[in-house]
Amino acid sequence: MTALIFNGVTCARGGRVLFENLSFAVAPGGALIVTGPNGVGKSSLIRVAAGLLRPVAGSVEGPARALLAEASALDMELRLARALRFWATLDDGDDPHGRVSRAIEATQLSPLADVPVRLLSTGQRRRAALARVVASAAPVWLLDEPANGLDDASVGTLETLIAGHRAGGGIVLIATHLPIDVPGAQSIVLGGAA
């Protein structure tokens, strides 16, 4: 497995430079936490890492990624397990059904597997989106404010999942303004100038 590498990445949105010449590498098993005040470019950094936002300069390299953003990308009218299976079957790797059931279990959503996504609460939907990332089997997890809307127990679950993914050689990139305990993570604080 290879590392996730930012080479001198500069990101601008609406004519405003959010961050400039940002370089870092996260090795397999590593994690990076991006913090900073609102509007400083944390989410943009995640979107650049996901390849959704083209950087003005520099490049991003790394293996396949899974993205947890603000929107869950799960079809509201489908039952949770089926909505997750839609994405799991599109990802590389065998046994999408098994991966989805394990991910549902790991995010403690088993009692809700047959409930339509639209009936889930904010926190449950957040965990469902996390289950989508867990089930993807992608080496790199990009988590944008993963602790938003989660209760304390669920934040604990999130920390356990991140630790488990890293133990298996995975890479985690987290943008957050809430404290998440990720032992031995690198850290970037964006936005002195803003």
Next chain:
Amino acid sequence: MTALFALVGRDLRRAWAGGSVTYTLAFFLLVTILFPFAIGPDAALLARVGGGVIWAAALLAALMPVERLIWPDAESGVLDQFAVRGLSMASVAAAKIVAHWLAFGPPLMLAAVIAAGLLDLPGAVLLKVEVGLLIGTPGLAALAVATSALVSGLRGAGAVAGLVMLPLAVPLLIFGAGSIEGGFGAVRLLGAVSLLLLAGAPFVAGAAIRAGMD
């Protein structure tokens, strides 16, 4: 490729389950019913203008779902997830065109049979209308998806969509309605316009979706 088939299947299921197919067909039939009220119950006159009426109604019905083709998926992060998985937005748009046509073209052709009954169209005319719809609706579906991508996220997207889409659909209307009386030349021109829209729309829509992600 699997991803694109999965997307076509998903969009089709949502179009049927979400009622978008039913609304579009109901609207199409409603517009065709309006014409006898406006023109009067002169059977000979209705039979003469009927083919054109069906084409105009098809065009208006094609506008109905335009607001819902791209924006919900952009908002819910579905398009982002496809992009993260390395799919080009042009191919996603192409899959959406296929799905939209499947949910719109064949049902519309069925509804045209009912409309022909309401307007008392002769069988030969109905056959020409159906052939025209078969050739023209794929172009109409492509235009709808491209328009939907262009207006995605705008306030009052529905109104803007009409202003963008209807002028571009005029060639389809001219050659579609023209093929009823104009013969094979008009059918060929209809096919050419439809192909042009089909070939260009995925790239226009893809670029518009991509621009919306920035």
